[in-house]
Amino acid sequence: MSTLALLLVLVLTCSASSAQRVQSKFHTDSATVSVTVIVDRFGSGNFTTVQQAIDWAPTNNNQWIRIHVKAGTYTEQVSIPQNKPYILLEGEGRKTIIQSGGHGSVRGTSTFTVNADNFVASRITFKNTYNVNKLIARDQDAAPNARPHIERAPAVMIWGDKASFYACGFVSLQDTLSDMQGRHYFNDCYIEGAVDFIWGFGQSIYEHCHIYSTHAFRGRLRGLAGYITAQGRLSSNDSSGFVFKYCIVNGDGNTYLGRAYRAYSRVIFFKSKLGGNVVPEGWNAGKFVGEEFQFTYAEEGCYGPGSNNSNRVKWMKTLNQRELAPLVSRHRFIDRDGWIKAQPSPS
Structure with a gap:
């Protein structure tokens, strides 16, 4: 870090008192944050956009930096490059929203992209407004049974390893949470979408999360079902997979729990409450x-009402304790090296 950057860190540290700290409800053994x-x-902080703060962070940093985002809606695309690890991005709850309307190809369109390892986010909602706004317009102009073209x-798109999210929101319709690769942990998060809205090749645990499946189809097509997951495990030796522990699944749109994105797709729902909007077949x-x-x-x-598996697809697995235990254990599945507790404690 340059001398100028060090001086800036000292100045900005003095302003950190204006970001109110609250006691973490997640974990207490954590790394020290070097600067906030x-x-x-509205201009009362050090930066007016989230990307400005990311751009300021030193490259190849090895100390945790807290970026506290005040309540408000920030309409911007934000990207954390691979050479900027050790960032804690902290909001102020539901009133802190980062949103944009990128669409089409998944590359370059995500509202928020994490390419770096070692990242933490807490109390922020990440939203893509494109399909939502498009459907509102379609409802006003199109025939009631017209099938929308959802893009x-x-x-959010996550490429880095060791990323964790606490009390965050993820909102879109298709490909909402692109859990692309690496080990990731989600706790007490809200995830909303309609089609493949948790997808990718990640190795992740979702714990105490609310999974909300919204309808993307109106009129006579409203009964069509969406898909919560599209997981892309590539082989029997691939360690990736999505595990949902103690979650709530519901919504206003019928949904499958998942459909295969690659030939060895792996998804587990463990001790979770499944709403009546889960279709009887369960999987696709x-x-x-x-x-x-x-x-x-x-x-x-x-x-829950959606957990009756009497009409599930015949190829759904029944795992014994030896098979299940290493998948639903946070330590054994994603955290053997203790990276989660080594991160800063989120508020």
Whole structure:
């Protein structure tokens, strides 16, 4: 870090008192934050946009930097490059929103992209407004049974390893949360979408999260079902997969729990409450009809009106304790090196 950057850090540290700290409800053994800077769109902080704060962060940093984002709606695309690790991005709850309307190809369209390792976000909502705004307009102009053309519109895309999210919101319709690669942890988050809205090749645990499936279809087509997950495990030796522990699944749109994105797709719902909007079949083979024996789709200890598995697809797995334990254990599945507690404690 340059001398000028060090001087700036000392100045900005003095302003950190204006970011109110609250006691963490997640974990207490954590790394020390070296400096806090404040983003306020109205001009009372150190920066007025989130990207300005990211751009300021030193490259190849090895100390945690807290970026506190004041309440407000920040309409911008934000990207954290690979050479800017150790960032804690902290909002002020539901009133802190980062949004944009990128769409089409998943690359370059996400509202928020994390390319760096070692990232933490807490109490921020990430939103892609494109499909939502488009459907509102369609409802006003189109025939009631017209099928909408929904486009990929990611709210968040995660390429880095060791990323964790606490009490965050993720809102879009298609490809909402692009959990692309690496080990990730989500706690007490809200995730909303309609089509493949949690997808990718990530190795992730979602704990105490609210998964809300919204309808993307109006009129006589409203009964069509969406898909919560589209996980892309590539082989039997691939360690990736999505595990949902103690979650709530509901919404105003019918949905499958998942469809295969690659031939060894792996998704587990464990001790979660499944709403009546989950279709009886539960799972969909996607483009891999005939290869279903390679999937690992399982529901263990779930409850609620959508948990009746009497009409589930015949190829849904029933895992024994030896098979299940390493998948639902946070330590064994994603955290053998203790990276989660080594991160700063989120507020």
